[in-house]
Amino acid sequence: MRALSLETLSAGKSYGHFRALDGVSLKVRAGTVHALLGENGAGKSTLVKGLVGYDPLDSGSILVSDRERQIRAPREAHALGIGMVYQHFTVAPGLSVAENLVLSRDDPPLRIRWKAERERLRAFMDEMPFQLDPDRPVSGLAAGEKQKLEILKQLYLQRRFIILDEPTSVLTPQEADEVLGLMRGLAHAGEVSVLMITHKFREVTAFADDVTVLRKGAMVGSCAVADTTVEALSGWMMGRAPTHNTVVERPPVNEKVEPCLRVTDMVAHNDKGVEAVHRVSLSVRPGEIVGIAGISGNGQKELTEVLLGQRQAESGSVFINGRPYHGRREEMLREKVHSLPEEPLRNACIGTMSVAENLALRQFDQPALCRWGWWINRAAIDKQAGERIERFQVSPADPARPIQTLSGGNVQRVVLARELTEEVAVLIVSNPVFGLDFASVAMIHQRLLEARNRGAGVLLLSEDLDELLELADRILVIHDGHISYQTRAAEANRVELGRHMAGVEAEAC
């Protein structure tokens, strides 16, 4: 068997006073797929960064195939045959598959003899369970194919222990199944061992042999997947029963009322000036959550930016409560339009400004927060901040701290506090929980449902199908800038949605 086994003995790592990882002992058997589960901040990334040498561990030891090894730098991990596939692609889109593979070597020769390299690559590809044409440009590969290229890269580099960091977050359900199936096949053939970071239970039960759960930097449990249940695993992860069982009641949508948000024939370009949104029309009623599903990069970003006022549409129009809407401040205030964009620090906050100032962004020019119509009332801003910080449990509870020094979950809480405290008629939401821990996710989902039940029309763009199925009343699928499919969430079928997200239907006709 060529696959490596890997074991850590009481691995630990501190950042300042913060103990990110404490006494974690993990064993990955050779030729198996091992899942590493945990909330955000549980220490999964810290552990694997230590294993690949990007941020070496401070204590504990690492055994590779039962021999103790020091891993102080990525090169040392690579020499042992340990490699990692990152959540976001690390390929050069301008180059071909062959060039990407050759360039990924730790010791590329001074002069590359392409003829010989191509021969070697062809021989290598023939031995692989899946192939990619070495001459294809990477920019032309689909997301699933890029992920395959990342895996081929690891195999080409003779890695025998491969770490996958949330490998399926950019793939359709079908692509995800295919890629993970391939990894499991390679592992069971004894070619590699796989350590996979994930937060999707489905992937654990369908593809992993063993599973280890981390919580707050410590190991909670480890066992064979066959010997456990999803309930037991989520109990380990959360330390208690998952909170989203407390379902908020949802009254049915009143189909007779006029939509509060209507988009007609919108066309928008992306940053390169290529049409990214093609004549999209949609409408949202008060008290309804309309979800837009799609693989990232199919026009959602541009659509959101137009609705948020961050991008100019080429044509088409937006109506809010029947009136044309252009994303101006007066209109937002009058029609009560609010939004929760993705990556809040990049889209909805000013990183260098304080939490209090960020909380005041919607209202700083309104009578409540300024005197005589022009003098900013700092005392009122601080008072408002104190109340909102308490209600939304922002930590640390310090209104004067620059918001960029807060963790992702707390930044999102600040934005929630700002956008959802006042009355909301229309809410535009984009990937609201991306990269957040379970507790924050549950809270955000609950707040969205509450806003809906209070009568807000919510447009929810998300790359997470589970989130849409849980929250939305209707789901639209966007593919290549078109709305290609539409269904009620109650009648939605995951496979059907996945097919439309991948554009299978569009290609067929």
Next chain:
Amino acid sequence: MSIRIPPVAARGLALGLPALPTVLAVATTVLLFSVFLWAREIPVLEAGALIYQGAFGSTFSWENTLLRAAPLMLTALCVALPARAGLIIIGGEGALVLGGLAAAVTPLWLPALPASLMWVAMAAAAMAMGGFWIGLSGWMRQRRGVNETIGSLLLSYIALAVFRHLVEGPLRDPASLNKPSTAPLPDAYSVGVISDTFYVHWGLVAGVVVCALAHVLVRHSVSGFAFSIVGGNVRAARMIGLPVNRLVLVTCVLGGAAAGLAGMFEVAAVQGSANAALIAGYGTSGILVAFAARHNPLAIIVCAILLGGVEASGSLLQRRLGLPDATTLILEGVLFVNLLAWEALNGRVLHWRIHWRERGRTPAEGVVQHG
């Protein structure tokens, strides 16, 4: 760390920290300039004493210093105001020169007026001209994607060329023979000095007042808050519906107006007409003042006086030590490079500030802190 520091001292440290990069930059500049003098075998201490004496050593040197500081305050605002909205404008020289020209021709084209009204008209013309010129850079950036730093620099060269062309051609006073100028300002309209014992013109008062107003604008007004949102994160500014293009344009126009006003005082209080002596580098030195003050309008007053002092001491260095006129320029250049280099410290300063601020808290008001 277990050093015991009283909360008050910690709070003081947190407050003073933003000035740290500037203080360090001044320190390294003094060091490097000393090395430069030493390499030229010039007594370093004596040169230092002379700089002090030339800048602040006597009433005369104070007057000389403040005379130079007045336009620097206004041209520094031409950098600092657009900087609030995230722009780096370096074309203040052009706005000053064109503003001066506009002020110089206003009395020629208007009927006779009481002096105070005429001054208002001249100032308005100068500010409109300067505001237009810098506003052009802002407009080109927002509408045409032209980098505002390069755009304003190139526009400044165009402004200087236009100025020379007009002063030496269509607007030249035939009586000005070897120094082409516009027609001299009637004596009634020239701006006088503050008092006979303190020989500095009213431009200094204007500079201080405008800086104070700018402080209120950027620190305390709704518009100032909007500027800093745009400067901090354009995407967030658009998301909350702010008219980004208009706000950027307003900061540019205000900055340009300040530089134009500097030109008006140079014409009305110093030169008496628009001529090539107006191109004295105040616009360029204003950039240095704004960066040293970290775009804080009140700090600009202090930094303008310090830099005015350095420039004022140039002639003393020349007379006593035989140093060329350009010596103060070298000093300014070294200072500018050091200011930019120490900017890199800003990220650290932020962390230290939080650290000291938290230490400055008494335990009762302590912050809840977890993971």
